[in-house]
Amino acid sequence: MGDQVGDRTTGAAAGGSGEGGATGPGRAANAARTAVVWEALAGLLDRLGGGAPLDIVDAGGGTGGAAVPLAELGHRVTVVEPSPDSLAALERRAAERGVRVRGVQGEAGDLTSLFPEGGTDLVLVHNVLEYVEDPLAALREVAGITRPGGAVSLLVTNAVAGTLHRALAGHLTEARTLLEDDRGRWGPGDPVPRRFTRPGVLELIGAAGLTGERVRGVRVFADLVPGHAWEGDAHAGRHLVELEKAAAEHPELLGIATQLHVTAHRP
Template sequence: MTDRSGTSATAAGGFGTSGVTGPARVANAARTAVVWDALSQLLARLSDGEPLEIVDAGGGTGGAAVPLAELGHRVTVVEPSPDSLAALERRAAESGVAVRGVQGETRDLASLFPADSADLVLVHNVLEYVDEPAAALADVAGITRPGGAVSLLVTNAVAGALHRALAGHVTEAQHLLSDPDGRWGEADPMPRRLTRQQLLDLINHSGLTGESVRGVRVFADVLPGHAWEGDAQAGQHLVELEKAAADHPELIGIATQLHAVAFKS
């Protein structure tokens, strides 16, 4: 599992960006607005006015967990790194909220939580790193209550090929497209990338019902940073462009990440 400390909430998604200012705030908003918009809508759908029980699997230092706790929800982060859990504790304390941190992996979820107990489980940037994505998602589904939801964020294999080609590594891009794990070679630091169909197959095989997959960071990772990171107005235009592109059937394929919300019936 990976540290997602960079996944801060954006104003566009109904969350704060405390501690993020200037160009960094603009860049962060452009890269995360689509996910936080989806989570805002999901929270409204799941909540009846009461706090939700949320589990953030592989939640790192609390980049997602702390903003959710600030909204009044009860959030538990399951994270294998003690250092990340210590940073989570500090971040939560600085924000004046309580977030429970538990050391563990996705395979530990069944022993850490009662079955059917979580209203929402976040699985962001995790399936790329676990040994068995199908088993991990089955464990996640096991602790999700009927009617609850799972938020999935994964690295897109097709975009990986595009980015390698744009960087001048054409043969690596070709290899990535044909590799079942979406890797460009032995030196690739990413253990796995997923296509849209692979993500949908994992959702269906876990017993969850998946809604449409959205694209995240369609343009933000291919445009030169100098074109927008220092300009708040240009950055906001990029945020709006990312939102428009997220559901575009032709542009989803080149998004750096794929986001899906799946429900347990």
């Protein structure tokens, strides 16, 4: 499973300053898929710490695609991850970038046994609830280690967009199956164990004792616009980043976003 958020500097550069030559077309392409999440994270970091170092746990953080850039910003980041291979890759990535990220082998369901109750400023749960056995139990663990007033950054795969993508690829019966399936799967061969709807994810957040504030659509257009229209063209890539940012909170467009990002808080 690859990194879903990628490189903060890429997202910030291509999405913020408008320069493109330094980042190149490949990086601009990545930025179009990640800029909305990094924009949301930047807002959270500012609100929670105003620039001061925060204690951050990245649950199911994989190889550190988010954790390493956060450590580069000066935060104390711990990745909890069941895969030893991913933890080894995380260590290499952090070493290459000259930062320290603590890696702990474990599962989202173990969080309250690994960290003090209510001691973490920000918990990332990015593309992980799809894979855990019990998403509500995992989210309760996440809430348990988040400090009162602290935040959770949740990124999940959108079942509605999954249906659209399946249909556009010509897999019409699978699209129908996904649309009607409780877990948002298109069939037994589907590599994703679970997808989420906006109401479903907000219900989970509430049941876990968190308050959901903002839902953003991530990759509203990036997975629909043909690659030849922008992937080799840094200028077009920047326009796509701006389009993604503008579309992220458009309620009618949430349905077609490949991913849903929710910022939630522990009251």
